[in-house]
Amino acid sequence: MYAAAAGSAERPAPFAEYWFLMHIWPGGRGGLEHLNSTQINYSSDWDSLRPAGRYATDYELKLAVLSHEFYHAWNVKRLRPKALGPFDYSREVHTPALWISEGLTSYYGDLTLLRAGLLTPQRYLDSIAQLLTEFEQQPGRSERSIEDTSWDTWFRPGVMGDTNLLNANYSYYDGGQIAGHLLDFAIRQATGNQKSLDDWMRLLYQRHALPKPGFEPEDAVRAANEVAGRDIGEIFRRYISGKEPVPYETFFGYAGIQVDRMPAPSLAWIGVSVTRDDDGRARINNITPGSPAEDAGLDRGDVIVAVDGKVVDQDAYLKTMEERKPGDTLKLAVIRRGEMKEISLTAVPYPYTIFKLRPVENPTEAQRKIYESWVGRK
Ligand SMILES: [Zn+2]
Known part of the structure; x- marks a missing residue:
């Protein structure tokens, strides 16, 4: 029955049943595909509504991982x-x-x-x-x-x-x-x-x-x-x-x-990308060449523990950065190989384009047909 539901009469799914094995645990997250099942690990509750990168919430990200792994079948x-x-x-x-x-x-x-x-x-x-x-x-x-x-x-x-x-x-x-x-x-x-x-x-x-x-x-x-x-x-x-x-x-x-490319010079940028470490703090996973972070001597692996004397986890760090303006000076406290360091740097205007996508107001018949069938409206 499942095979037919996931496929069609002419093209049945290539399995009789399929198992989603979800592990909610305090470690890392990720999914691995198997022939007729997938094992997916998460460190947040199933219905967590915390923002998750380009997905609106952790819950939406989980749906995307489930969907991705299922397609791997x-x-x-x-x-x-x-x-x-x-x-x-x-x-x-x-x-x-x-x-x-x-x-x-x-x-x-x-x-x-x-x-x-x-x-x-x-x-x-x-x-x-x-x-x-x-x-x-x-x-x-x-x-x-x-x-x-x-x-x-x-x-x-x-x-x-x-x-x-x-x-x-x-x-x-x-x-x-x-x-x-x-x-x-x-x-x-x-x-x-x-x-x-x-x-x-x-x-x-x-x-x-x-x-x-x-x-x-x-x-x-x-x-x-x-x-x-x-x-x-x-x-x-x-x-x-x-x-x-x-x-x-x-x-x-x-x-x-419609694709809009919007410059965002009013946003502050230092050239650091971070991931969440096991304690929920922001760990630097990359420094962009030629950025203020590189000039100031920040390094991959540094864990950011405070901004301007205020202790931050990853969420608070990202929020703090959003509130800063180009030209602002920041004092970051980081832990590097067990030692505390304080590093000052000045944010510059965001050097990239932000993309926005939206349906055009008056599509041609050809555009409308493609859009409607692409989004799944027959
Ligand atoms: Zn994959």
């Missing part, structure tokens, strides 16, 4: 790049195609929440806008292509010792999720909305899913051209294998979505 557990199967656990296995395996899983994970009515269209667009904002801030964007970042996965910090790749690399989950938008809108535009990325995924699945040996990167491009009915290899060459700036306006425009 098809993409990765059964359809995978040839290099990944059978998996050789005795060595690093490199492939440029993890943007398909992880990024498109994130694309469909989030999109499914929208199509299922768990997110409103504007809430979904807000989260994608934030994804674009964060993606375009990555110093590595001009250094590596989305495919390069997949190839480099074994060199990520924490995987193979402590590297400085954060400033030369970025997430292929994010890059692939953005590529999903480009390809989906391009296929819909090329076919008058007769075909979409859904058809592309199905074609790849039909041709390359287990027990077949998997796909090569060029199989993915060929299938996209077939589904689109014309050569759209340029999108792969320029924005996925290549690292050209993406004309988001063009691609989102096919669906009648």
Whole structure:
């Protein structure tokens, strides 16, 4: 019964039942896909409404992880790049195609929440806008292509010792999720909305899913051209294998979505990104080259414990930073390898663009058709 509910009469789901194993525990968080189940770890209660990055709440993030892991039952557990199967656990296995395996899983994970009515269209667009904002801030964007970042996965910090790749690399989950938008809108535009990325995924699945040996990167491009009915290899060459700036306006425009790029010079910026440590404090996980933080000598691994003499956890630190203005001087107390240090620095104007997405007011008939079917309204 479950197989039919998660698939359709012609395309039943490839399992009889599927188990979501949720662990709420005081450690880290993450999910791991299995053939017919997933194990997901969380350190906050199921219904926590704390903000969670580009997701409005922890609860929304949990839904996105559940959705992502469930999609892996098809993409990765059964359809995978040839290099990944059978998996050789005795060595690093490199492939440029993890943007398909992880990024498109994130694309469909989030999109499914929208199509299922768990997110409103504007809430979904807000989260994608934030994804674009964060993606375009990555110093590595001009250094590596989305495919390069997949190839480099074994060199990520924490995987193979402590590297400085954060400033030369970025997430292929994010890059692939953005590529999903480009390809989906391009296929819909090329076919008058007769075909979409859904058809592309199905074609790849039909041709390359287990027990077949998997796909090569060029199989993915060929299938996209077939589904689109014309050569759209340029999108792969320029924005996925290549690292050209993406004309988001063009691609989102096919669906009648307006892309606004807004400078935010009134926001304060010091060039630090943080993650939450086990005690809920802000631990610096990267310093942007050429930033006030670099000049002042802040370092990766420093734990920020106070700002201007006031003790802060991560939430309070982020809130404090939001309230500061360019030109403000801050005194940060940090713990570095067991020693307390005080470091002063001056915030500068936010140097990046903030993206906003919204439906255009008067879409053409073609735009309206693409938008409506893309969000799941038939
Ligand atoms: Zn995944």
